[in-house]
Amino acid sequence: MSSETRGTATAGQGLGRRGLASGRYGPPLLVKAGRLVFSVALTFLGLTCVTFLIGRVIPIDPVVAIVGNRATAEVYERTRLELGLDRPLYEQYWIYLTSTLQGDFGRSVLTSRPVLEDIVRFFPATLELATVATLIGVLLGVPMGVLAAVKRGRWPDHLIRVFGLVGYSVPVFWLGLVGLLVFYAQLGWVAGPGRLDIYYDDIVPTVSGLILLDALLVWDLEVFGNALSHLVLPAGILGYFSLAYIARMTRSFMLDQLGQEYIITARVKGLSEARVVWRHAFGCILVPLITVIALSYAYLLEGAVLTETVFAWPGLGRYITQSLFNADMNAVLGGTIVVGSCFIGLNLLSDLLYQVVDPRAR
Amino acid sequence: MSGAPLSSTGQGGLRAWLLSDTPRSRHQARLGRLFIGWLALQRNPLALAGLAIVLALLAMALFAPWIAGGPASSQDLEARLLPPGAAHWLGTDELGRDIFDRIVHGSRITLYIVALVGVIVVPLGLLVGTTAGYFGGWLDTVLMRVTDIFLAFPRLILALAFVAALGPGIENAVIAIAVTSWPPYARIARAETITLRQSEFIMAARLQGASALRILYGHVMPLCLSSVIVRLTLDMAGIILTAAGLGFLGLGAQPPMPEWGAMISTGRQFLLDQWWVATMPGIAIFVVSLGFNLLGDGLRDVLDPKSA
Numbered sequence: 001m002s003s004e005t006r007g008t009a010t011a012g013q014g015l016g017r018r019g020l021a022s023g024r025y026g027p028p029l030l031v032k033a034g035r036l037v038f039s040v041a042l043t044f045l046g047l048t049c050v051t052f053l054i055g056r057v058i059p060i061d062p063v064v065a066i067v068g069n070r071a072t073a074e075v076y077e078r079t080r081l082e083l084g085l086d087r088p089l090y091e092q093y094w095i096y097l098t099s100t101l102q103g104d105f106g107r108s109v110l111t112s113r114p115v116l117e118d119i120v121r122f123f124p125a126t127l128e129l130a131t132v133a134t135l136i137g138v139l140l141g142v143p144m145g146v147l148a149a150v151k152r153g154r155w156p157d158h159l160i161r162v163f164g165l166v167g168y169s170v171p172v173f174w175l176g177l178v179g180l181l182v183f184y185a186q187l188g189w190v191a192g193p194g195r196l197d198i199y200y201d202d203i204v205p206t207v208s209g210l211i212l213l214d215a216l217l218v219w220d221l222e223v224f225g226n227a228l229s230h231l232v233l234p235a236g237i238l239g240y241f242s243l244a245y246i247a248r249m250t251r252s253f254m255l256d257q258l259g260q261e262y263i264i265t266a267r268v269k270g271l272s273e274a275r276v277v278w279r280h281a282f283g284c285i286l287v288p289l290i291t292v293i294a295l296s297y298a299y300l301l302e303g304a305v306l307t308e309t310v311f312a313w314p315g316l317g318r319y320i321t322q323s324l325f326n327a328d329m330n331a332v333l334g335g336t337i338v339v340g341s342c343f344i345g346l347n348l349l350s351d352l353l354y355q356v357v358d359p360r361a362r
Numbered sequence: 363m364s365g366a367p368l369s370s371t372g373q374g375g376l377r378a379w380l381l382s383d384t385p386r387s388r389h390q391a392r393l394g395r396l397f398i399g400w401l402a403l404q405r406n407p408l409a410l411a412g413l414a415i416v417l418a419l420l421a422m423a424l425f426a427p428w429i430a431g432g433p434a435s436s437q438d439l440e441a442r443l444l445p446p447g448a449a450h451w452l453g454t455d456e457l458g459r460d461i462f463d464r465i466v467h468g469s470r471i472t473l474y475i476v477a478l479v480g481v482i483v484v485p486l487g488l489l490v491g492t493t494a495g496y497f498g499g500w501l502d503t504v505l506m507r508v509t510d511i512f513l514a515f516p517r518l519i520l521a522l523a524f525v526a527a528l529g530p531g532i533e534n535a536v537i538a539i540a541v542t543s544w545p546p547y548a549r550i551a552r553a554e555t556i557t558l559r560q561s562e563f564i565m566a567a568r569l570q571g572a573s574a575l576r577i578l579y580g581h582v583m584p585l586c587l588s589s590v591i592v593r594l595t596l597d598m599a600g601i602i603l604t605a606a607g608l609g610f611l612g613l614g615a616q617p618p619m620p621e622w623g624a625m626i627s628t629g630r631q632f633l634l635d636q637w638w639v640a641t642m643p644g645i646a647i648f649v650v651s652l653g654f655n656l657l658g659d660g661l662r663d664v665l666d667p668k669s670a
Binding site: 046 | 611
């Protein structure tokens with residue numbers, strides 16, 4: 001609630017001062033930050049608008065969902081009034097918006113806990129999966145992209161291009177199933193679905209919810225190893241997708257840089273090829289690369305839905321789909337808002353990092 | 363790409379007619395441009411492979427009843443879960459239905475989804491983008507704000523929420539995908555329109571008294587179309603994958619239909635012993651999206667060599 005009004009107010013000031021402030025160096029940081037906050041607030045408003053409307057067009061009568069279809073007319077009417085369904089739509093939206101901003105997404109019909117509590121329980125699993133996947137994507141994708149750019153038009157470039165296109169084209173849930181079939185059922189190299197084998201459950205105290213981290217905190221390497229062998233396949237498969245995206249973008253950024261004159265200067269100076277590529281060209285693409293990585297991280301957070309279903313991974317995506325099958329709209333919409341907010345947050349973060357890393361953007 | 367025109371070839375044969383610097387009709391100029399594009403595309407073997415896959419998919423969907431041995435739903439309980447072999451090339455599923463036949467019939471559903479999404483997304487994106495770019499001012503600001511808001515949404519999750527609200531089914535899956543995929547088209551169309559707006563032929567049209575609507579429809583939109591189509595080709599794979607994902611989750615096409623994602627979902631129960639039931643439709647999805655990706659990549663190289 002308060003962050004909302006604050007956002008709009010700062011943006012208002014920013015707009016007012018724009019004429020004065022835009023000198024030779026562009027608008028000052030405060031104005032820029034104001035505009036950023038304004039656009040974030042607006043996007044968030046749009047998100048809640050959509051989820052609110054979805055919640056209103058569903059064919060399930062929210063009153064019947066609570067009181068059941070054998071309730072008397074009196075009970076029905078009272079519940080309707082309690083839910084505020086008799087008020088005009090804009091008032092309902094306002095109530096919805098304020099309670100959402102306070103983290104109140106209503107109660108889940110399925111688990112009969114507040115939706116926020118559920119989300120807090122399930123989110124770390126998704127976070128762990130997406131983070132490890134992004135790490136894989138960055139550690140492999142960036143060098144591959146650089147290699148492809150340096151060897152442009154030769155076989156490493158073609159190989160990496162096809163490898164990336166395959167990553168774009170393969171259905172993630174299918175790859176997960178095939179991976180389980182080969183590496184779990186046939187070869188036995190990795191552990192199966194879920195986050196831990198059942199006899200390792202609840203050994204490690206939950207601190208962050210990220211099992212790898214929690215196991216390291218109490219230095220229980222057995223649990224760590226088990227969690228890792230459960231994680232490696234889903235994270236590897238998700239990581240492949242972010243790898244494909246990151247490698248492609250890295251290649252195209254690098255090609256832009258390698259074609260510039262300062263690279264020729266550097267070569268003429270007699271610098272080693274490695275120094276030219278990594279110190280000079282790569283140094284320049286860090287800024288756009290950060291945006292790409294933040295974006296791919298956001299996509300993984302939502303892309304985890306299918307992977308989580310295949311691997312029975314108790315994360316947010318599985319929570320959303322399972323609630324969906326039980327017509328638990330509070331949970332579905334709450335989850336949508338949380339993932340959407342992560343999306344918006346990561347976009348904002350990459351914008352801000354952009355400002356910090358790139359002196360021209362300041 | 364373009365079929366051979368039946369009109370007279372003039373001097374020097376068809377090739378010279380197509381590559382003529384001084385086309386004598388609008389028709390000739392258009393075909394000539396297509397031909398030049400085709401020549402560029404021809405040099406890229408990967409793009410040609412993509413084109414071949416896409417054409418094969420079209421042929422498969424068009425001639426499905428003749429290619430397949432029987433209807434998608436013909437059951438043979440004697441022949442349940444047979445491995446791939448001479449009688450059933452890709453094996454049979456849990457009701458003795460031939461998987462190859464089902465994949466062939468399923469290509470129609472895939473194309474249907476892709477075409478419907480395209481039909482919704484392209485006009486919507488063009489309309490919003492060209493309007494914003496042409497008129498500018500507050501209309502531009504408002505429309506682009508809305509576009510940005512939709513661009514910031516998580517696509518699959520929002521599609522899930524939409525399907526949850528509207529109920530599972532192909533049409534609702536299409537709506538859900540379309541709602542979340544139009545913004546990039548609006549952006550592309552706007553960028554193109556802004557560069558076009560100042561050109562002399564638009565000025566000339568305006569001086570002749572053409573209305574804004576006429577300029578947008580007759581002059582701006584056709585010129586935006588090529589970049590929009592490239593983007594659509596590249597998006598096709600994503601649309602197919604999202605639709606298959608919804609089908610896999612049980613939120614898209616419903617089981618008796620031979621939709622590829624739904625087929626994988628039922629095959630999942632037999633994964634360990636009868637791997638082919640889930641694997642074969644997945645290969646179909648993979649090949650088709652790879653085809654669209656290869657083709658889109660090639661088309662982009664042709665139209666915009668810089669971003670290759």
